[in-house]
Amino acid sequence: MKLQTTLLLLAGASTCVSAQWTDYLNKILNNGEKQVPMKKMEPEGHVEDREILIARRVMSVTSENWLSLVQPSAAVAAEELGEDAAATETEASTATPTEWYYYFTSSVVNGTKNATYWDGIFNDTVYTFARDLDVNFGKVDCATEASKVLCRDFYITSQIKIPQFYHLVAYPDKSVEIRELPWNMTTIEVKDQVNHYTQFHSSKEWKNVEAWTGVFNPINGTLRDVRPYAGMALTYYEAMPQWVPMILIGFVGRSIMTRVSRRTTEPTRAGTQPAPQEAS
Numbered sequence: 001m002k003l004q005t006t007l008l009l010l011a012g013a014s015t016c017v018s019a020q021w022t023d024y025l026n027k028i029l030n031n032g033e034k035q036v037p038m039k040k041m042e043p044e045g046h047v048e049d050r051e052i053l054i055a056r057r058v059m060s061v062t063s064e065n066w067l068s069l070v071q072p073s074a075a076v077a078a079e080e081l082g083e084d085a086a087a088t089e090t091e092a093s094t095a096t097p098t099e100w101y102y103y104f105t106s107s108v109v110n111g112t113k114n115a116t117y118w119d120g121i122f123n124d125t126v127y128t129f130a131r132d133l134d135v136n137f138g139k140v141d142c143a144t145e146a147s148k149v150l151c152r153d154f155y156i157t158s159q160i161k162i163p164q165f166y167h168l169v170a171y172p173d174k175s176v177e178i179r180e181l182p183w184n185m186t187t188i189e190v191k192d193q194v195n196h197y198t199q200f201h202s203s204k205e206w207k208n209v210e211a212w213t214g215v216f217n218p219i220n221g222t223l224r225d226v227r228p229y230a231g232m233a234l235t236y237y238e239a240m241p242q243w244v245p246m247i248l249i250g251f252v253g254r255s256i257m258t259r260v261s262r263r264t265t266e267p268t269r270a271g272t273q274p275a276p277q278e279a280s
Contacts, residue, residue: 054123061150062150063146063153066140067219069136069138070098070168070176098169098170099136099206100135100136100168100169101126101166101197102140102168103139103163104140104162104163106141106143106163107144120190121193121197122137125194125197125198128194142159154218166180167179167181167206175219176219179209179210181200181209182209184196
C-alpha cells in the first residue's frame with residue numbers, strides 16, 4: 001500500500017514538472033516569435049532607404065559637367081541629331097523648363113558656417129522632393145580639384161562663403177537662368193529652413209528672385225572668359241592676412257600725403273626768397 005502511494009506521488013510530481021517545462025518552453029518560443037517583427041520595424045532600415053534615395057537623386061557637380069547637367073535632354077538631342085530649326089523651335093516652345101538646385105559645400109568643414117548643419121538641411125530638402133521628378137539636385141564640393149574652378153566662377157573663393165544654394169532654370173532654347181537663393185535669417189529650426197528652400201520650387205518662389213545678369217555671368221556674360229582669372233586673384237586676396245592690406249594702404253596713403261605736402265610748401269619757400277639786387 002505504501003509502495004503504491006509512493007508511485008502515485010512520483011507520477012503526479014513528474015506530470016507537474018513536465019507541464020511546467022512545457023509552459024516555460026512555450027513562453028520562450030512565443031516570445032521569440034513576437035520579437036521577430038519588432039526587429040524588422042527598427043528604424044535602421046528606413047534610414048538606409050532614405051540615404052539611398054537621397055544619393056540617387058543628387059548628382060555630383062564638377063567644373064566640367066555643371067552646364068551640361070542642366071541642359072534639357074531634348075535640346076541636346078536635337079543638336080546632336082542635327083534636326084531642322086523649325087522642328088527644334090516647335091519642340092522648344094512646348095517643352096517644360098528644367099529646374100535644378102545646386103548646393104555648394106565643402107568636405108573640409110573647418111572654418112565654414114556649420115556646413116554639417118546645412119548639409120542636413122540640403123538632404124532633407126532632397127528627401128522632400130524625392131518623388132518629384134520635375135526638380136533635380138546637384139552637389140558641389142569646393143574642396144575637390146574637380147570643382148574648384150566652378151566655385152571660383154561663382155565667386156565662392158573662401159570657406160566663409162560656404163555653403164550656398166543656387167537655383168538654375170534651363171529652358172528648351174538652351175538659355176539658363178541662375179539665381180542665388182536668399183538665406184532665411186529668421187530661424188535656425190531645421191524644419192523651417194527646409195520649408196524655406198522647398199518653396200522656391202513648390203510655390204515657384206524662384207520667380208521673385210532676380211536672375212544673375214551682367215558682364216561676369218558665367219553663361220553669356222561678355223567677360224565670362226576672364227572669370228577664372230578674376231576668381232583666382234580674389235582667392236589669393238582673401239587668403240592674405242588682414243594686416244597686409246593695412247600696411248599697403250598705409251604705405252600708399254603716406255606716399256600721397258608726402259607729395260601733396262611738398263606741392264603746398266614749395267610756393268611758400270619760393271616766396272620767401274630775397275629778390276635779386278639791381279646792379280649799380
